[in-house]
Amino acid sequence: MPDTPDQHQEPVAGGGLLHRRALLVAGALSAGGLATGLKAATGARSPATMLKPGAPLSGVGERAPSAGTIQRIVPSLPFPGTGSSRTPLQLLEGTITPNGLHFERHHNGIPDVAPATHELLIHGLVRQPLLFRYEDLLRYPRESRILFLECSGNSGTIGADTPVQGSAGQLNGLLSCAEWTGVRLSTLLDEAGIAPQARWVQAEGADSAGMTRSVPLSICLDDAMIALFQNGEPLRPEQGFPMRLLLPGIEGNASVKWLRRLKVMAAPAFSRDETSKYSDILADGRAELFSLRMGVKSVILAPSFGLDLKCAGFREISGLTWSGRGRIRKVEVSADGGASWAEAALTGPVLPKALTRFRMAWRWDGGPVTLMSRATDETGAVQPPRSEWLAKYGPGQTYHANAIQSWHVDARGRVSHVYA
Ligand SMILES: Nc1nc2c(c(=O)[nH]1)N[C@H]1C(S)=C(S)[C@@H](COP(=O)(O)O)O[C@H]1N2
Ligand SMILES: [Mo]
Numbered sequence: 001m002p003d004t005p006d007q008h009q010e011p012v013a014g015g016g017l018l019h020r021r022a023l024l025v026a027g028a029l030s031a032g033g034l035a036t037g038l039k040a041a042t043g044a045r046s047p048a049t050m051l052k053p054g055a056p057l058s059g060v061g062e063r064a065p066s067a068g069t070i071q072r073i074v075p076s077l078p079f080p081g082t083g084s085s086r087t088p089l090q091l092l093e094g095t096i097t098p099n100g101l102h103f104e105r106h107h108n109g110i111p112d113v114a115p116a117t118h119e120l121l122i123h124g125l126v127r128q129p130l131l132f133r134y135e136d137l138l139r140y141p142r143e144s145r146i147l148f149l150e151c152s153g154n155s156g157t158i159g160a161d162t163p164v165q166g167s168a169g170q171l172n173g174l175l176s177c178a179e180w181t182g183v184r185l186s187t188l189l190d191e192a193g194i195a196p197q198a199r200w201v202q203a204e205g206a207d208s209a210g211m212t213r214s215v216p217l218s219i220c221l222d223d224a225m226i227a228l229f230q231n232g233e234p235l236r237p238e239q240g241f242p243m244r245l246l247l248p249g250i251e252g253n254a255s256v257k258w259l260r261r262l263k264v265m266a267a268p269a270f271s272r273d274e275t276s277k278y279s280d281i282l283a284d285g286r287a288e289l290f291s292l293r294m295g296v297k298s299v300i301l302a303p304s305f306g307l308d309l310k311c312a313g314f315r316e317i318s319g320l321t322w323s324g325r326g327r328i329r330k331v332e333v334s335a336d337g338g339a340s341w342a343e344a345a346l347t348g349p350v351l352p353k354a355l356t357r358f359r360m361a362w363r364w365d366g367g368p369v370t371l372m373s374r375a376t377d378e379t380g381a382v383q384p385p386r387s388e389w390l391a392k393y394g395p396g397q398t399y400h401a402n403a404i405q406s407w408h409v410d411a412r413g414r415v416s417h418v419y420a
Contacts, residue, residue, distance in 0.1 A: 013342035015335025015362075015369045020345040022361035023316060072101055073169050081109030082209075084151065086173025089320065090301045095355040096146070097176035099231050104238045105151050105174065105252060107209030107273075113258050115242040118206065120226070124264035127193025134242045137228060140183040145225070145248065146354045148177040148322045150294050152251035152278060156398025158386060158405065163417040168304040171405075171417070177322075177355035180246050181229035185262075186221045194264060202263040202271070203245050203256040213254040213278075214268035215247065219292070223248045223353075226259065249324030249353040250292045251400075253278050281394035294324030295402035296383050298331050298358065298375035309413030312366035317344070318359045323377035327351065330376050331358040337370035337406070337420045338385075344373070352378075364409070370420050371407045386419055 010019040063070065073086040084105040087097055097103075104110075115134040123129035151174035157164040164171065189201075194217070201220045205211040215224075227235060227246040235241040240257025247255050253273065268274065268290065280288040298321035303309055317335075321328045327350055332341040344358040358373070375383045384392075389403035406420035 009363065013334065013336070013340040015340075015371075016365055017317075017333060017335050017340075017342045018314075018361035018363055020343075020359075020361060022314070023345055023359055070101065072103065073167070073173055082107055084174055086169050087176045088167070088169040089173050089175065089299070090168040090304050090307055093357075095177050095320065095349075095357050096231065097178055099178070099233065099236050099239075102176040102178060102230070102236065102239055103149075103151070103174050106207070106238075107211055108207055110237050111207040111258055112237070113206055113242060118242055118258075118260070120243060120259055121261045122188060122192045122264070123261070124202075125195035125198040125266065126189075126264050127195070130188070130192045132188070134228075137183055137226060137243065140187060142181050142183060142228075143225070144179055144181040144229075145223075146177065146179045146349075146351050147246065147248045148175065148353060148355045149246075149252050149255060150175045150322070150324075152253055152291075152294070152399040153401075155297075155299075155401040155403075155405070158401045158403050159390065159393075159397055163419050165305060165417055167306040168299055168301045171305075172299050174252070175320075175322075175355075178230050179232070180225065180227040181232075182225040182227040182243070182246065185224040185226055185245070188226065189220060189262075189264070192264070197266045198264045200265045200268050202261075202265055202269045203254070203259060204261040204263075205240075205256045206258040206260040211253075211256050211273060212269065212271040213256055213274055214265070214271065214290070215245075215250075215254055215292070216290075217264070219247060219250065220262075247292075249294055249326075251278065251294055254292060278399065280399050281397055283392060283394055285394060291400060294322075295400055296323040296325065296328070296375050296377040296381045297321065297402040298328075298373040298383060299405055300333070300371055300373050300407055303371070303409060303415050304407055305415050305417055308415055309364060309409060311413070312364050314361070314363050316359050317362045317371060318357065319373055320355045321346075321358050321373070321375040322353070322355050323375065323379075323381065324353060325377050325379045325381060326353065327378045328356045328358075328375055329378050329380075332374045332376075333358075333360040334372045334374075335362060335369050338372055338404075341374065366411065366413075368411055369409050370418060371409065372404055372420060374404050 154174035300319040
């Protein structure tokens with residue numbers, strides 16, 4: 001049966017959500033048209049670029065200046081060393097964060113660590129303590145994995161009484177995804193020989209913050225790596241050059257940068273960074289420590305705050321989804337404030353503990369709508385509504401904020417952040 005425009009425009013939920021077929025075929029085009037058309041027949045004349053040689057070669061490429069400014073979102077801070085810059089998620093496509101746009105979180109600046117003198121010590125409850133130079137680690141077997149990294153404080157303003165008006169990157173950009181290459185931590189721990197009573201590993205960075213976190217041995221032996229490369233090149237200084245701990249699916253804080261020491265222990269160290277901070281105050285007043293795994297989450301990037309809609313009609317709702325527990329199973333989107341939902345397309349790759357792109361066909365009728373997305377991961381965990389997330393924690397909680405988010409589009413196409 002031939003495809004008809006009508007088939008591709010099949011509504012699947014309220015607010016103009018359309019069947020995913022509308023994304024996969026040109027049905028939308030035949031039913032109204034997104035292309036500018038052939039009025040001018042410009043194809044017949046050669047563009048100016050064809051009439052003279054192009055620019056010369058270069059050692060390092062840059063983005064096209066006319067593609068617009070794409071920069072990390074950098075706050076102005078009273079103390080230069082501490083703080084964070086965010087990935088401008090709403091300006092990027094696909095799932096991989098270019099290295100220069102990976103978010104940064106430093107507790108006391110970026111140390112200048114020389115690979116020639118930097119060493120990684122593995123000691124504590126081991127058969128033989130080991131000291132690795134950078135060049136030693138370069139000789140070990142490597143593996144590459146595409147993994148997200150998210151600060152546990154990401155999206156923390158969702159707890160505020162009134163919705164903070166900011167771009168998707170401002171609100172959620174303590175999140176990036178890269179192809180990390182390095183040495184499996186289990187390889188190094190096996191070589192050191194783990195004592196039977198060992199249960200935890202304490203990681204320490206070579207920065208003046210002395211970032212120190214305790215990680216369960218089970219995580220270190222599972223899929224942890226000592227990352228040396230980021231999207232094909234040596235780690236950037238901001239990301240921990242020459243080496244960092246990289247714990248897939250775990251809160252960013254524990255992926256200690258400029259890693260210099262791993263101490264195998266029977267119990268956690270209860271360091272400053274895991275007691276005074278990075279612990280969660282629950283609704284009943286108790287504190288949850290070592291809540292390391294990042295929850296299932298999604299966020300709509302198109303449209304989002306700052307990217308207003310210019311005209312009614314067909315378009316794509318698109319965003320990112322991820323879970324610290326594994327792969328994403330599905331993302332549902334609502335265009336009527338949660339009254340009805342339809343399943344979005346996951347336009348692969350759909351990798352465990354990595355960002356996944358979702359897309360939903362949509363016909364905006366030009367009226368006010370509220371857009372939401374809700375992710376489910378392969379363990380069956382579902383992204384909670386904001387009310388459910390708030391109920392779990394005591395006042396002031398900003399960590400592990402994975403609640404459903406909502407964008408309101410008004411009749412003029414302006415997008416604002418709302419609580420639905
Ligand atoms: N040594 C050290 N490691 C660190 C930090 C730090 O300040 N010092 N910040 C942590 C925090 S809170 C996060 S969210 C991640 C951020 O990694 P990125 O800057 O590569 O994005 O690094 C973690 N590792
Ligand atoms: Mo963080």
